[in-house]
Amino acid sequence: MNLPHLMSLSSHLASHGFFCLRFTCKGLNIVHRVKAYKSVLSYLKTSREYKLVGVFLGGRSMGSRAAAAVMCHIEPDDADDFVRGLICISYPLHHPKQQNKLRDENLFRIKEPVLFVSGSADEMCEKNLLEKVAQKMQAPNKIYWIEKANHSMAVKGRSTNDVFKEINTQILFWIQEVTEMDKK
Template structure:
């Protein structure tokens, strides 16, 4: 495992700034990862920090950012600004990037990917990582937040709790089967939307999640160079 340094940045967004942190490995691989938080919290939410620490220590440049708005269109606009900021960065030359987030942050990631692919025929985005994707509101399985998912062309990884009250297992499996892109679901057994499991520590759960995310990213990168 390599070391990494953290660099705080402020990304211009309209007439304000988005707070963000680069986790820069001693030796950067060819790809990066952008992550953001859910409806609550910020970029220092423990799940994001754990995942970033794991990925950056294995050579992936990571950029996580805070956007407090609860409007999905606003969050998507902010996410697009961050993607463009990283892509135009003169300091970090990347072949591609993986977008992800937790809960509402993952909805913003899929929404911005749909927008960018329509606007630019974009191939910079290599894959999407969804932690606790909020497919529906609790007990409101009839109204699915699945529309954007069917327009995605890059590989997708869902990491969800098998007892997530906002993502019923059978419903997500049904949606994934209809998507037009390689899709993988990793179920965290007995976890709820917050990835909590009775009898398991948060560190243990995040190690399982981080390992799965890294192996999935590594597999996609290796396929590019075959």
């Protein structure tokens, strides 16, 4: 939740008028994280304090995997434009050096737009494998590659802030693109 990248992204989106909520789960248990994500989403949907529509789910690494699991369980009658899309930063498609064991099953059941922001040198998301998965997905999707970035989005020879700025700009542009499609 307090990773510099996620803080930078939420600040950038908020400065452009988007309400951002970050939350965290302790531990690396994906089932626990999905359950927590569902609880937060349920709270936001039923809250009297917040009247939200057009929510984008997202996360970084395992957080994006948990968000994808939540997205694939959204029923068509629940969609009612509450959840508009999914943002996956450094989606962990496979363990390092285990490209034969893909974590793609949830991605194929998502129907709302998906943005992947991945490093072209991510040891947990080989470029050609993500592109093949994206082609098979039923959801409209886009992949934005950060050239030479690893799973942590570090790029040799580039400042962290420069990489953050590129990622933040692309995510904002994509959200605006999706929300503009809604107006047509």
